[in-house]
Amino acid sequence: MPLPNVPTDFSGLDASALALAYQGIAGRMSRGLKGVLDANTAAPDHARVLGRWTNARDTWSGLPAHLDLKAREPFSLAVTKLNAVEAEVMKVFLAGAAPSPDGAAPPETPLGIEGMAALRVALDDVRSVARKVAGDDGNLKIMGLFGQANLAAVKERFARIPPALDRLFDQTTAKSAGGVRGFQPGHDIPATIGALAHGSGPDAFIKVSLAALRGPRPKLAATLVHEGSHILDRTPTVDFAYRDQNALYLLSPTLALDNAPHYEQLALNLSSPENLGPMPTGDLPAFSLAVLRSKTTRAWVRAYAAKTNPQRRGEIAELIGARADKIGEVLAGMLFNELFASLDHLMKTVLGNAVLEVGGAAELVFTGPPADRCVIRVPASCTTPAAVSGFAAELLTTQLWQSGGASTESPLLTTLITDIQKYDDGPLQDRLARFYQGVGLNKPISNASGRSPEQA
Numbered sequence: 001m002p003l004p005n006v007p008t009d010f011s012g013l014d015a016s017a018l019a020l021a022y023q024g025i026a027g028r029m030s031r032g033l034k035g036v037l038d039a040n041t042a043a044p045d046h047a048r049v050l051g052r053w054t055n056a057r058d059t060w061s062g063l064p065a066h067l068d069l070k071a072r073e074p075f076s077l078a079v080t081k082l083n084a085v086e087a088e089v090m091k092v093f094l095a096g097a098a099p100s101p102d103g104a105a106p107p108e109t110p111l112g113i114e115g116m117a118a119l120r121v122a123l124d125d126v127r128s129v130a131r132k133v134a135g136d137d138g139n140l141k142i143m144g145l146f147g148q149a150n151l152a153a154v155k156e157r158f159a160r161i162p163p164a165l166d167r168l169f170d171q172t173t174a175k176s177a178g179g180v181r182g183f184q185p186g187h188d189i190p191a192t193i194g195a196l197a198h199g200s201g202p203d204a205f206i207k208v209s210l211a212a213l214r215g216p217r218p219k220l221a222a223t224l225v226h227e228g229s230h231i232l233d234r235t236p237t238v239d240f241a242y243r244d245q246n247a248l249y250l251l252s253p254t255l256a257l258d259n260a261p262h263y264e265q266l267a268l269n270l271s272s273p274e275n276l277g278p279m280p281t282g283d284l285p286a287f288s289l290a291v292l293r294s295k296t297t298r299a300w301v302r303a304y305a306a307k308t309n310p311q312r313r314g315e316i317a318e319l320i321g322a323r324a325d326k327i328g329e330v331l332a333g334m335l336f337n338e339l340f341a342s343l344d345h346l347m348k349t350v351l352g353n354a355v356l357e358v359g360g361a362a363e364l365v366f367t368g369p370p371a372d373r374c375v376i377r378v379p380a381s382c383t384t385p386a387a388v389s390g391f392a393a394e395l396l397t398t399q400l401w402q403s404g405g406a407s408t409e410s411p412l413l414t415t416l417i418t419d420i421q422k423y424d425d426g427p428l429q430d431r432l433a434r435f436y437q438g439v440g441l442n443k444p445i446s447n448a449s450g451r452s453p454e455q456a
């Protein structure tokens, strides 16, 4: 996506914040373009395009620190040059195929008859799991996951999940696509998650990915239980730690009760008990990876909310220099789009096949495309999950910044992730802080089985 033109009227804006925002996005574009050029040194047009890139880069580094009336001309020229180089790199080296970090979402196709049928079957499964939760046969499994004291509270909350989902289904038709009611096809949600709930109570809606709708039945039902627990009008859940982050034993019973993945796991345990394995145990790398995953996920959730709803930008806008009253709505929107794209990228790495090792020289090794496998090695001087995960976040954001994947400077991106509890919604700040302090201190509630082999 090209850099927006310098606005004709920026009299009410902040001249230095405006210059910084332009430099941030231009820097990300420039580093990304250089990466493409470096990967294509043998191409016939390489020397010529590299010359134009160098010229554009020099123009940007010669710009003043304030974008005021006097600087409008040189900034406009720099914008034109960089956009021209980007267009040329796309044409010459990428044949126009490369997606921009904030590229438009693919077009929505409706849920269709097939999607409606999958939802109907999954909702039957959800009701059947809810009957098991309401009865007494599942009590041991509930207490094994949530702790003895939570038995009644889990039953009460679970019973409200099927009606909440049914209400959404009543608002859904085969033609549903791109709306904000009922179930919607989730073409724009990240590939790493099957569904995404927006809001809670009467205004809530749920996006479901096509892959999830076509996936295994027990998994789809468990995913809907997870999302259904988010949309309850009273005591909606949040995500502290996901199932594959050993959430079951990382959370204290108080936090477990509010953790959506616990309800998802309960649904799986009750619908396919034959798949259960023993509860895992953890060490410093395992605890640290869990913290890194939780913080990255929370930052991703917050960045998504901030990107889609300007009312929810607040402190993050201050942190990344994206206040609309200082730099205008267009640039602010672009910086939030890019922030979300950065976190989306980091989340795919961190929640994908990531391995965290403690000891030896710090390094980051990707094998295959970034999302395939990533080894993050952190020096032994880091001795707590907070320190290890913080160091790991710094390695990841630095790599992302250098490769042209982020316009937010890596120290700021690291701060957003490592201190995410401070940037989260008010009521959550405390509970998140307690979770991060307690990781590694909670012992499994029981050593009963509670884990399916797919999580191994």
Ligand SMILES: [Zn+2]
Residues within 6 Å of the ligand: 226, 227, 230, 238, 239, 260
């Ligand atoms: Zn969730």
